[in-house]
Amino acid sequence: MPHSIPIVVATAIMLAIAPACAQSPMPGGMPPPAGMSLAESTAMRFPQPVRAGDLAHRLILQPVESQIILGRVRSVVRNAQGDVSVVMNFGGFYGYGGRLIAVPIDAMVLLGDEMEVVAYTPKQLAAFATFTPDATTPVADDTILKVGLAKPSH
Amino acid sequence: MTKSPFRPDDAPDASVLDMHRTLIRTLERRGLLRAGLTLGSLVMLTGCDVKRPEAVEEALLAISNLNDRVQALLFDANKLAPTYPASMILRPPKFNAYYDVTDVKPVNGATWKLELGGLIQNKRPWTLQDLQALPQRSIVIKHICVEGWSYIGGWTGVPLRTFLERTGADLRAKYVAFQTADNYPSSIDMAAALHPQTVLALQYGGQPLADPFGFPVRLRTAVKLGYKNPKWITAIEVTNTYPGGFWESKGFPWFAGM
Numbered sequence: 001m002p003h004s005i006p007i008v009v010a011t012a013i014m015l016a017i018a019p020a021c022a023q024s025p026m027p028g029g030m031p032p033p034a035g036m037s038l039a040e041s042t043a044m045r046f047p048q049p050v051r052a053g054d055l056a057h058r059l060i061l062q063p064v065e066s067q068i069i070l071g072r073v074r075s076v077v078r079n080a081q082g083d084v085s086v087v088m089n090f091g092g093f094y095g096y097g098g099r100l101i102a103v104p105i106d107a108m109v110l111l112g113d114e115m116e117v118v119a120y121t122p123k124q125l126a127a128f129a130t131f132t133p134d135a136t137t138p139v140a141d142d143t144i145l146k147v148g149l150a151k152p153s154h
Numbered sequence: 155m156t157k158s159p160f161r162p163d164d165a166p167d168a169s170v171l172d173m174h175r176t177l178i179r180t181l182e183r184r185g186l187l188r189a190g191l192t193l194g195s196l197v198m199l200t201g202c203d204v205k206r207p208e209a210v211e212e213a214l215l216a217i218s219n220l221n222d223r224v225q226a227l228l229f230d231a232n233k234l235a236p237t238y239p240a241s242m243i244l245r246p247p248k249f250n251a252y253y254d255v256t257d258v259k260p261v262n263g264a265t266w267k268l269e270l271g272g273l274i275q276n277k278r279p280w281t282l283q284d285l286q287a288l289p290q291r292s293i294v295i296k297h298i299c300v301e302g303w304s305y306i307g308g309w310t311g312v313p314l315r316t317f318l319e320r321t322g323a324d325l326r327a328k329y330v331a332f333q334t335a336d337n338y339p340s341s342i343d344m345a346a347a348l349h350p351q352t353v354l355a356l357q358y359g360g361q362p363l364a365d366p367f368g369f370p371v372r373l374r375t376a377v378k379l380g381y382k383n384p385k386w387i388t389a390i391e392v393t394n395t396y397p398g399g400f401w402e403s404k405g406f407p408w409f410a411g412m
Contacts, residue, residue, distance in 0.1 A: 028254045044256050046366040048246035112248030112305050149249040149366055154301060 028151030029063025029109060029116045038106035038119055045109055045148025052076045053141025055115070059095055060088050060108070063116045063153045069095045070117060070125065076145070077102060077136040084139060086115070087131050100131040109150040116150060158271035159333050159389040160397070215405070222409035229411055231345050235376035238294045243308040245359050249366045250299065250380070251336065252400065260365040261335050261386050268371065272331075272391035275322025282370045285356060288312045288320065293351055298412060299380040309374040311355035315348045323392045331397035332373060335386035341397035342375065342382055343409065351376035354387070379410040 032041035055073045062068040071088040072095045078084050085102035092098030107119035117125065139145070249255050267279040292310040318325060325348065331341040346352060352375035356363060363369040368385030375383060381401050391397070402408045 030254060030256070046249075046255055046258060046364070048364060048366070050246060054245070110246065110249075112303065113244055149246070149255045151250050151254050152248075152301065152303065 028153045029111075029118045030150075031063075031118055038104050041119060042106040042146070042148040045150060047146035047148045048110065049144045050110060050147050051141065052139045052143040052145055055086065055145075056141075059114045060086075061111065061114055061116045061153075062122060063118055063150065065154050067152075067154055068122075070122060071095055071098060073115065074100060076105070076139040076143075077133070078139050079136050084145060085136075090125055090128070101125060101128040102131045102136070103128070105145060105147060109148045111150060111152060115147075116153070118150060158391065159269050160271050160331060160391045160393070211405075218405075218407050222407060225409045225411045226343060226345070229343075229345055229377070231349060235295055235351055235412065238296070238306045240294055240308055242306045243294060243359050244305045246364065247297070247307045247358060247367055248303070248305050251385070252338065253336075255366050258366050259335065261369060263370040266370050266388075268387065269333075269389040270321060270391070271389060272393040273324035273327045274318075274390075274392050277321075282356075285312055285317075285354065285371060289316055290356070291350075291353055292357075293353065293374070293376065295351060295374070295376040297374075297380050297383070300406070300410070307374070308359050309353060309355040310357035310360070311353035311371070311374070313350065314352045314354055314373070314375075315350070317354055317390075318347065318392070327392045328394045329392070329397050331391040331393060332384045332387050333389035333391075334384045335388050338384050338386075338400045339397065340373070340382060340384040340399040341408075342373075342378060344392075346375055346377050346411070349375065349377050377412055379412060381406065382410050 032038070032044075055076055058073045060070045060072060062070050071090045071092060073086055073088055075087045076084060077087055084105045086105050086108060087100055087102050089095070089098040090101045103117060103120065103125065107117055108115050109118050251258070263282050266282055268281075268285070269279050270277040289312070290310055291313050292308065294306060294308045296304050297307050298304045314330070318330070323330075325344060327344055329341050330344060330347040331339070333339055342352075352373070355368070355372050355374040356370065358364070358367055363372065368387075371387045372385040373383045373387065382399075396408075399406075399408065
């Protein structure tokens, strides 16, 4: 048994490296095809019920292998047309700082306890107007929303 | 007799192993010699994208197999994994597969049947209603992925031990293997299959499994990494022949215990 210890240690190191090798062959969080509406994009991603209040403070990622942090969920609002958006801080550092923007919830997906913006690139998000609460109402925490899914992008 | 879904149409003649016994022994000796590579060399050679010589890959595989055996020796069938309060259940759970969610093919629960094969006395197929009629168990456990993420999930289903006992499975066999609707074969050791925190899950968070998470039946075990939990199960086999698995065929460790 003592002779096997170095081998077991080597294997443990291999397993520590393994996550980098555990990438699935298919990427996750692909943007919707050109011409597809945001609602159709969500519909093809098996939307699941989630409490609006459970989205608060979740990290929002860019769907790339390095999972760049775009911001955090600050609130969920509904506009006069009834469309739901996620208010997030954008342009900060590791989810902190930056300015608030409102991103349609159908442009986003759930990744466990995180979210991703799949329908807009960071460059497009940078062009979003700074959020002001005028003409929106907060979505109550107990409201059940339907949000699409994606597999992790790493 | 019904043909097992685990067997190819044209099975090779088992006598080929006897005919080449000498050659196989030689290969095993070579594998052991290659397993003696130094720790430093191994670390340098484990980069994911480096094209490794075949001999080194064989050595790494031998080490991985040894690691599986060590983990099996250390496994305590009576030790329970940590559990959590229902308030910590993540709703909905995290989706993961070897493809994106847009490629999920939902299974029709009304026509779905669970086929059985191998060392099981009663191989009659099971319907979803049959499984729902068996005693259920709820567990709130952590799903830990080899990729580094985790979440706490609440699962309800039939303890796999109960199912194996009801069907007259040979509980002394080595492996329990699974086939799935998404072509994700998987297998676990019998000790893990009989562990009290291993269930054929039918519900998540008190609700029937949703399509992306394995409806109608998936495996959830607290004693294995996430990739050992196949979804959309269509067949179960009890066997003494190593069944492998989807990621295992790509070099991942088979035992994957926690």
